[in-house]
Amino acid sequence: MQDGPFEYHAPDSLDQAVGLLREHGSDAAPFSGGTDLLLAYKRGTLRARHIVSLAGIPDLRAIESRLDGGLAIGALATLREVAVSNPVRSTCPALAEAAGRAGSPLLRNRGTLGGNVCLDTRCWYFNQSEAWRASRAPCEKAGGDECYVNVKENLCVALFAADTPPALIVAGAEATLAGPDGERTVAVETLYSGDGLLPIARAGEEVLIRLIIPAPGPRSGSAYVKYSVRDSIDFPIVGAAAMVVLAGDGSIEAARVAFTGIRAAPFRIPELEAGLEGRDPPGAADGELTALTAKALGSLWLSDAVPHKRRVAGLTALEAVTRAAERAGAERAA
Amino acid sequence: MKRLVELDVNGEPRDAVVHPGQTLLEVLRDDFGLTGAKRGCDLGACGACAVLLDGRPVNACLVLAVEASNHRITTIEGLAEPGGLHPVQAAFVDHGAIQCGYCTPGMVLVAKALLDERPDADDAEIREALSGNICRCTGYVKILEAVRAAAAALRPAP
Numbered sequence: 001m002q003d004g005p006f007e008y009h010a011p012d013s014l015d016q017a018v019g020l021l022r023e024h025g026s027d028a029a030p031f032s033g034g035t036d037l038l039l040a041y042k043r044g045t046l047r048a049r050h051i052v053s054l055a056g057i058p059d060l061r062a063i064e065s066r067l068d069g070g071l072a073i074g075a076l077a078t079l080r081e082v083a084v085s086n087p088v089r090s091t092c093p094a095l096a097e098a099a100g101r102a103g104s105p106l107l108r109n110r111g112t113l114g115g116n117v118c119l120d121t122r123c124w125y126f127n128q129s130e131a132w133r134a135s136r137a138p139c140e141k142a143g144g145d146e147c148y149v150n151v152k153e154n155l156c157v158a159l160f161a162a163d164t165p166p167a168l169i170v171a172g173a174e175a176t177l178a179g180p181d182g183e184r185t186v187a188v189e190t191l192y193s194g195d196g197l198l199p200i201a202r203a204g205e206e207v208l209i210r211l212i213i214p215a216p217g218p219r220s221g222s223a224y225v226k227y228s229v230r231d232s233i234d235f236p237i238v239g240a241a242a243m244v245v246l247a248g249d250g251s252i253e254a255a256r257v258a259f260t261g262i263r264a265a266p267f268r269i270p271e272l273e274a275g276l277e278g279r280d281p282p283g284a285a286d287g288e289l290t291a292l293t294a295k296a297l298g299s300l301w302l303s304d305a306v307p308h309k310r311r312v313a314g315l316t317a318l319e320a321v322t323r324a325a326e327r328a329g330a331e332r333a334a
Numbered sequence: 335m336k337r338l339v340e341l342d343v344n345g346e347p348r349d350a351v352v353h354p355g356q357t358l359l360e361v362l363r364d365d366f367g368l369t370g371a372k373r374g375c376d377l378g379a380c381g382a383c384a385v386l387l388d389g390r391p392v393n394a395c396l397v398l399a400v401e402a403s404n405h406r407i408t409t410i411e412g413l414a415e416p417g418g419l420h421p422v423q424a425a426f427v428d429h430g431a432i433q434c435g436y437c438t439p440g441m442v443l444v445a446k447a448l449l450d451e452r453p454d455a456d457d458a459e460i461r462e463a464l465s466g467n468i469c470r471c472t473g474y475v476k477i478l479e480a481v482r483a484a485a486a487a488l489r490p491a492p
Contacts, residue, residue, distance in 0.1 A: 007335065008354035008400050035378055038396045041355070042376060051354070055401065080390075104466025105444070107378055109390045110397065232465035233379055 005041055006049050012056045014178050014207065022180055022205040024050040030207055031055075032076055033110040035103065036119060044130035045142060054114075060209055063087055069215030075114025075208045079103065079164075082113050092213050093327060094167035094222035094241045094320075101226045102163040104233045114208045117165055117175065117191065121158035121199045121264055122235065123149060123303035141197055149303050157301035158196035158264060165192070165266040166241035166258035167224045173213045179206040189258075192265035196303075199264055219253075220245045221327025225320040227312055236261040237306050238313050242320035244281070246328045252276050255324075257317050262300060262309060271296045272317060281325030282318050290314030339403045343368070344412025352399045359383045359394035361402075362409060370410035370439040374468075381467030384440035385409050389451075391444045391466070410439035413446065422446045425484035426477070433471035440467045445481045449488055457482070 011017040021028050028050040040046035060076040083100030125148040126141045138144030140156040150157045168188040176185045193201045222243040228234040239260040247253040255276040260266045293314030340349045350365040362368045374382030378393040385394045386408035413420040422445050448463040
């Protein structure tokens with residue numbers, strides 16, 4: 001990328017960073033690891049002329065245990081740091097697994113948790129080079145009027161496909177954002193608009209600074225399972241995270257299951273969670289539960305043209321539930 | 335606006351005047367003539383551009399030159415020891431792990447970084463560490479053999 005498509009700012013405080021984002025508005029982009037943003041510049045899908053690097057701001061990278069037994073993870077912690085962290089692995093194994101499966105080892109040395117949580121949605125009509133996309137009118141996400149997937153309504157249905165958010169959601173995690181009016185903390189689940197065009201409910205001048213993971217309850221376990229074409233580099237076709245709490249008799253007292261790669265936001269399926277309550281952990285594929293999941297998903301917009309997603313979603317979820325239950329059981333026995 | 339960046343490349347201070355949008359890969363290849371790192375996909379998916387940043391493998395095509403200031407950069411050109419190849423390089427040669435050679439600098443650097451951190455890396459860990467580097471020629475078998483051999487050679491004798 002010659003001739004500088006952007007100015008690079010390196011603020012050394014959060015106030016400065018927020019000020020820069022405010023000053024430049026939609027012409028500015030906050031920048032952490034850069035592994036997704038730089039790709040977007042190269043593809044010509046991101047045109048913001050001011051990059052505000054967060055790397056120089058102190059205290060945004062630490063992984064710290066909290067007094068209540070939970071964890072606070074700085075948004076600038078790299079995916080690798082999250083994946084190998086012993087506190088993360090014991091407090092929320094699903095998050096360590098998800099961070100450890102995002103991208104490739106090289107990408108995980110730069111990509112950050114905050115960047116992964118705020119990852120833009122994707123579609124195979126959008127995430128293509130400028131030359132590829134020039135063969136047709138720009139799609140909605142690229143500033144045009146058409147959606148090449150949802151051709152009936154011309155509404156953007158780009159997919160959310162980051163790995164870490166489902167793990168954060170089943171753990172009941174919260175996100176702290178810093179803005180001109182101070183900080184606010186919200187459930188991670190509420191960070192997502194469900195809109196393929198503007199998937200992250202973050203004001204332009206806000207910066208995600210921290211993820212807070214509550215202490216896991218007794219007899220609970222979590223896991224993340226990723227179904228993708230290759231075991232490395234690829235985004236998930238379906239990613240499922242599960243958090244399971246076991247009752248005294250070893251049956252599932254409560255379960256939370258969250259998905260990525262299927263819709264424009266990560267989401268849970270209440271019917272599946274309800275269906276799991278009171279059952280013994282599904283040791284193998286459970287036809288009833290996978291059918292229930294497929295039905296609950298309804299028809300899907302195939303922004304990455306993978307027609308067997310509905311069937312695979314249930315299988316991936318049950319594998320996550322089984323592994324989470326195993327961990328909960330081990331925790332119980334300990 | 336152009337700016338001066340000062341980089342530590344293979345232990346030597348090097349500087350370059352760069353646009354903010356220039357990647358570390360571009361500066362290494364075009365400004366410093368260190369063409370060992372390759373522009374394969376330019377998207378962070380192939381690993382042919384891999385260099386070490388403070389000892390950790392990164393895709394140089396996705397690191398801005400301005401971000402690399404005040405970090406230690408190691409390229410394949412910085413690996414050979416005086417009078418001979420680094421054991422990982424030697425193992426690649428000895429085990430026929432190089433065909434066209436395009437993926438090789440990235441593979442060697444990632445393997446070296448792995449063995450520096452985990453000299454006892456087992457097969458699964460070696461495969462995982464190399465999972466961000468693609469090879470079109472070898473089918474990976476000889477590459478894995480070479481890394482295993484280098485690991486054995488680097489371990490202190492019992």
